Every structure is written in structure tokens, then in C-alpha cells.
Amino acid sequence: MAPPSKLSLGIKRASRSHTYHRRGLWAIKAKHGGAFPKAEKPAAAAEPKFYPADDVKPRAPSTRKANPTKLRSSITPGTVLILLAGRFMGKRVVFLKQLKSGLLLITGPFKINGVPIRRVNQAYAIATSTKVDISCVKVDKFDDKYFARDKKTKAKKTEGELFETDKEGTKNLPDFKKDDQKSLDAELIKAIEAVPDLKTYLGARFSLRDGDKPHEMTF
Amino acid sequence: MVKGRTGQRVRLYVRGTILGFKRSKSNQYENTSLVQIEGVNTKEEVAWYAGKRMAYVYKTKTKSSGTHYRCIWGKVTRPHGNSGVVRAKFKSNLPAESMGRKVRVFMYPSSI
Numbered sequence: 001m002a003p004p005s006k007l008s009l010g011i012k013r014a015s016r017s018h019t020y021h022r023r024g025l026w027a028i029k030a031k032h033g034g035a036f037p038k039a040e041k042p043a044a045a046a047e048p049k050f051y052p053a054d055d056v057k058p059r060a061p062s063t064r065k066a067n068p069t070k071l072r073s074s075i076t077p078g079t080v081l082i083l084l085a086g087r088f089m090g091k092r093v094v095f096l097k098q099l100k101s102g103l104l105l106i107t108g109p110f111k112i113n114g115v116p117i118r119r120v121n122q123a124y125a126i127a128t129s130t131k132v133d134i135s136c137v138k139v140d141k142f143d144d145k146y147f148a149r150d151k152k153t154k155a156k157k158t159e160g161e162l163f164e165t166d167k168e169g170t171k172n173l174p175d176f177k178k179d180d181q182k183s184l185d186a187e188l189i190k191a192i193e194a195v196p197d198l199k200t201y202l203g204a205r206f207s208l209r210d211g212d213k214p215h216e217m218t219f
Numbered sequence: 220m221v222k223g224r225t226g227q228r229v230r231l232y233v234r235g236t237i238l239g240f241k242r243s244k245s246n247q248y249e250n251t252s253l254v255q256i257e258g259v260n261t262k263e264e265v266a267w268y269a270g271k272r273m274a275y276v277y278k279t280k281t282k283s284s285g286t287h288y289r290c291i292w293g294k295v296t297r298p299h300g301n302s303g304v305v306r307a308k309f310k311s312n313l314p315a316e317s318m319g320r321k322v323r324v325f326m327y328p329s330s331i
Contacts, residue, residue, distance in 0.1 A: 074331065084327045090229035123328035207229035213258040214233060215267035219331055 069102025074127035078134040081106060081125040082206045082219070088115050090205035094132050094188060095125075101144045109185035109192070112202045117181055119147055128219045132198070137187045141180070232323035233257055235273065239318050241299070241306060249312045251296070254305045256324055265298035265305055273307055273324045275317055295324065 005013050014022065029036050075081070079095045081104070093115050096105040104122060108115030192198050208214065234257045241251040254273070259265060275291045283289060293309030307322075 072330070084231055084325065084329060089231050090227075126326065126329050126331045205227055205229050206231070207227070208231060208233065211258070212233075213264075214326055215259065215264050 071098050072122060078132045080128045080130040083120060084124045090207055091115050092202050096139045099144050105142055107184060109188050110181050111185055112199055117184060126219050133191050137184060232325045235322040235324045237317045237320055237322050252307050252313050253299055254307045254322055256305055259303040261303050262298045262301050264303055268295045270328060271295050271324055272327060273322050275313055275322045
């Protein structure tokens with residue numbers, strides 16, 4: 001163990017010249033031409049005109065990242081789902097894939113039951129045990145951006161036009177979306193027609209009848 | 220009510236009857252209603268319905284948002300007793316005239 005650096009309070013073991021030599025400041029001085037390099041003092045900040053009344057810590061932004069939505073184990077690509085709410089409630093549709101937002105990409109197919117390529121939330125769909133083989137179907141081009149709403153260009157209205165109703169009532173589906181539907185369904189319908197009765201099954205809607213107990217049903 | 224809904228009408232809800240409010244002999248707590256769901260007769264069967272949304276639909280004399288029908292949304296919270304009765308909480312407390320009337324118990328949020 002090294003000898004203690006203090007012999008007593010205030011009395012150091014090494015002499016001034018010894019410690020000076022040990023610290024090596026002479027070497028730094030020699031390197032910089034005889035003088036110890038002085039660090040530049042940062043320019044003094046101007047006194048702010050305004051001091052807030054309370055000393056409040058600025059809130060640090062949250063670094064929490066949301067986990068991706070978990071897909072129910074009963075829902076796999078090709079599963080037939082029953083939609084529980086919305087315009088197409090009761091319709092049986094084919095599940096294609098889960099999108100990055102967590103929503104499920106589905107299609108009727110359109111020719112069979114009128115349901116287009118659409119997104120649906122897992123909570124509003126019942127997964128049945130019926131599966132369709134969708135290995136030949138290409139779904140890579142569909143993502144959440146595909147379904148984004150078109151931004152309406154707001155033209156400045158003159159005084160007269162302000163009182164006119166919007167002429168943008170009609171929402172025409174762009175042609176490329178219609179073509180996407182056709183090409184996606186073409187493959188899918190072939191796979192569906194290979195299974196007996198599946199086409200009529202998908203065309204029929206689900207409904208509860210008298211005496212039905214959903215808590216006892218297997219879907 | 221969706222306009223222009225021609226064709227098949229599908230029922231995707233289970234019917235339920237509003238029995239009244241959660242209560243003891245002489246006090247009632249209107250923030251929680253009791254609902255008897257059709258076909259549900261035991262405490263164990265209620266587990267499937269926990270969290271499912273319900274709607275109390277009623278008609279009014281005046282129109283709001285273009286229709287005479289209005290609705291109070293709620294959800295199944297927990298079983299009440301051993302025989303399949305269910306406790307439900309609604310967005311606003313149900314009116315007393317709802318007692319004995321129907322409520323729709325939907326199948327969503329689904330966990331099947």
C-alpha cells in the first residue's frame with residue numbers, strides 16, 4: 001500500500017516541488033510554449049429580460065413506444081371473419097393480413113358479397129374456423145397509406161361562393177383501386193371456388209336467431 | 220338506424236331486459252343497472268359477455284340528428300348473483316322508464 005498522502009491534518013507527505021513535478025503541469029507548459037493553455041471562457045449570456053414567476057422543470061418528452069397490436073391466435077391469413085358492426089355487419093369476409101396500424105386487411109371478395117378491400121378492427125370481427133388458402137394472393141402493396149383520405153384542396157371562396165354548398169358530394173373511387181380489387185379477388189375467387197359451398201357461405205350473412213346463445217357457439 | 224338498409228336485416232346482438240338498478244332493500248344506486256340477458260342462466264356463462272357493449276334504444280317525439288331514435292351506450296361490467304343476471308354501466312344512467320324494456324347486448328369487443 002502506498003504511504004499515506006497526509007501525515008497529519010494539513011501536512012502533506014510530498015513537498016510542493018515534488019507534487020508539482022508529479023502533476024506534470026511543466027510538460028503541458030512546455031508543449032504550449034511556456035504558458036499553461038487557458039481555456040476560453042464562454043461569452044457571458046445576456047441577462048434575460050423575462051424570468052418566469054415559478055421555477056418549473058420543462059417536461060421531457062415521453063420515450064414510451066407503443067407495442068404492435070397483438071393479433072388473436074384464431075386469426076390467421078385466410079381465415080373467414082364475421083363482421084360485427086358497421087355497414088357490412090353480418091358479412092363473412094376473408095382476412096388477408098394485419099397492417100402496421102394493427103387493423104386487419106379484409107376483402108369480401110367484392111364479387112361474392114360486396115365487401116371491398118377494407119380495414120377492420122379485430123374487436124369487431126369474430127374469427128371462424130373456416131380457412132381459405134391465400135398463398136397465391138399478393139397483398140404486399142396494401143398498407144395504411146393506401147387507405148388514407150384524400151386531402152381536399154381548399155380553394156379560397158369568394159363572398160358569393162361562401163353560401164353555395166360544397167360540390168364535392170360525390171366520392172368516386174379512383175380507377176386504380178377498382179383494378180386492385182379485381183386483381184386481388186381474381187386469385188382469391190379461384191381458391192374459394194375450389195372448396196365446395198364456400199362461395200355461398202361467404203355470400204350469406206350471419207345473424208342470430210331465436211334461441212341462439214353466442215356464449216355457447218363455436219364459430 | 221342506417222338509411223337505405225334494404226335486404227336482409229341481421230341481428231348481431233343478444234336481447235336483454237333491464238331489471239332495474241343495483242339496490243339494497245331501501246336504497247338504489249342508479250349508476251349501475253341490472254340486465255337479464257336472454258339465454259344466460261349462470262354466473263359462469265356471463266364471463267363471455269364481460270365487457271361487451273350494450274345499447275338502450277328508445278324513441279322520442281322530437282328528432283335529433285335526423286331520427287326519432289336515440290340510444291344510450293353502456294357495457295356489461297360483471298355478473299350479479301349466481302343466475303346469469305349482469306351488472307351494466309351506461310354512459311349516462313338509464314331512466315326509470317327503461318325498467319322492463321329491452322336492451323341490445325352486442326358481440327363486440329370480440330375475443331373469439
